[in-house]
Amino acid sequence: MTTLIIGANSDIAHALIKALAKKLGHNDFILASRNKENLARLAKDVQTRFAATVSTHYLDVTDFSSHQQFVDNLIELPDCIIYAAGYLGEQQTQQSDFSEAMKAINTNYSGAVSLIERLVEKMIAADSVGTVVGISSVAGERGRASNYIYGSTKAGFSSYLSGLRSRLHKHNIHVLTVVPGFVATKMTAQHQLPPLLTASAERVANDIVKAIAKRKNNIFTKPVWRYVMGIIRLIPEPIFKRSNL
């Protein structure tokens, strides 16, 4: 079982690699990210803990011109593809500086579309029965004044994964959308998150692994977020726009 993780340096990805190796016996990993030094450190960690082979590759998800070569260079076509790259940034900065907004758009949406489409082409051509996992966010469930630029990129990503799921169903390739709420990671280190609603990267990883095993279509983690966002989505717009939600 060859697993490709794009954005492997994220905390969720690190926990996920360990959970996949431990619980599902994944033993061949391709890790892609921009920080090759940290990837090497991760690779050694995985190799020491598990009898797994790990290869590391430099990949900038925002450098679209490099994507085809990246995909062509893969020695093994992965059975499981996980898109874990993400950029949060700061709403205020993104409002006034479009290049900051572009970072979020390219990392969270455009880069994902570019890479996943290319990989999926190969999977279909090879008649592969595999899994695509995309890590989206509750922020994509409804646009909110405090984070709509990040939120809209994730909304786009969730919608993309949903369409992809329908397309790939007949090819026997399963698509899982992971919708995390608050997670305590590097990305959110500067934010005070409410403890009861915040999951650890390990918790998210375990939830993803269970969902992959059960071939679920989408999961919220922690599960309570499904109901939180369900309620938020129901609030009529005239009220929502006046609230501070």
Next chain:
Amino acid sequence: MKKYICGWGRHAIIEANVYQPNDMTALRDLLAKKIAFIPRGNGRSYGDSAMASNVASMLNFNCFSAFDPISGQLSCEAGVLLADIISSFISSGWFLPVTPGTKYISVAGAIASDIHGKNHHHVGCFSEFVESFDLLLANGEIITCSKTQHPTIFHATCGGMGLTGIILRANLKLIKLPSTNIRQTVIKARHLDEIIELFAQHDTAPYSVAWIDCCAKGKNFGRSLLMLGEPSLNREYYVTDTVPKKFPVRLLANLLNRHAIKLFNSYYYHRPRSVNTTVDYNTFFYPLDHIAAWNHMYGKNGFIQYQFVIPNDRAKIALKKIISAIVDYGHGSFLAVLKKLGAKNNNLLSFPCEGLTLALDFKMHHSLLAFLKQLDCIVCDHGGRVYLSKDACVDADSFAAMYHRAETLRQLRAETGADRIFHSLQSKRLNL
């Protein structure tokens, strides 16, 4: 980010700037700020040794680097938990040569406290199995320390409570166990003299620890249960990772009064149990780890764990005095552990010395601090010392009487500039 932090005893909670560096760049940036801070692992020391207004959590440094399945040598980063090491290697027969009563501590924490286990009188402290570690000094230099490389800094850092620099990674030696089980023997001791005698009689047992009833009076004074262990050849039970069970511990807080404790102790001593059993390693080594957040059961004011050691020649007298004082004080705990310790090592602030060590929890109480000062006096008068990883209130003078090599650490800290950067609430209290 500002967070509330405390020790495992939860009796003092402060708001601190908690830095969570991910890599060397972040660590160097923190050093460049020239602010005083203390490195912190998993926060399982009971007192304030990992508390300060600025704290650098090393938990993101949690990768393994290499493992040699022939020699058992493991290279890993400072923030790896002992639990992680055990779960990764126990199925291939490897275990920690020295382990404390909880597996949820970091490797750097284990070195900084120079932890000891139920086998100290045979194998010594954790540092005996640390082949080397990399230390980031106050001036930004990284040195590799071992008994032969930078030995002075090695001996200052093992047991040095994080006050010499930041441990980045370590090379440890694991040991082979024939199975994941321990053959346990439980022997009742009717009183203090008997338990001390039993410790001597069963000196050859690889692991030994006693639970002692610190509420019993008269002819039952110091009654105990001696638990001996040896690696079992029985491979019958295989234990997978245990997740600590959530238990409504906070509810117990109000029930923990002296009467409940006396009743519990009586039950625990008398209840029927098999003398010889085979138990899995988790049950033998980590009984409290089964209960998530057990430290909350002492209520919102928390507790102080007091652990001291008295050298052999005066151990019996000192223990009689101290346990009598505890019986009189009346607010003791049911968790009281007596262990035999072996010879001192060369580490400057390492706790163990050849003698007997007693560890107990005291629920926070307005008279507690004064009572513990009383105990400090008895400990000092009998040539003993308090364990810094449990300590929450020893004063500078008592500390100086307990640890004669503290001045050497002070000088080393001055020479390396560590005294300008690495400080905890404990180091300030102890005048280190």
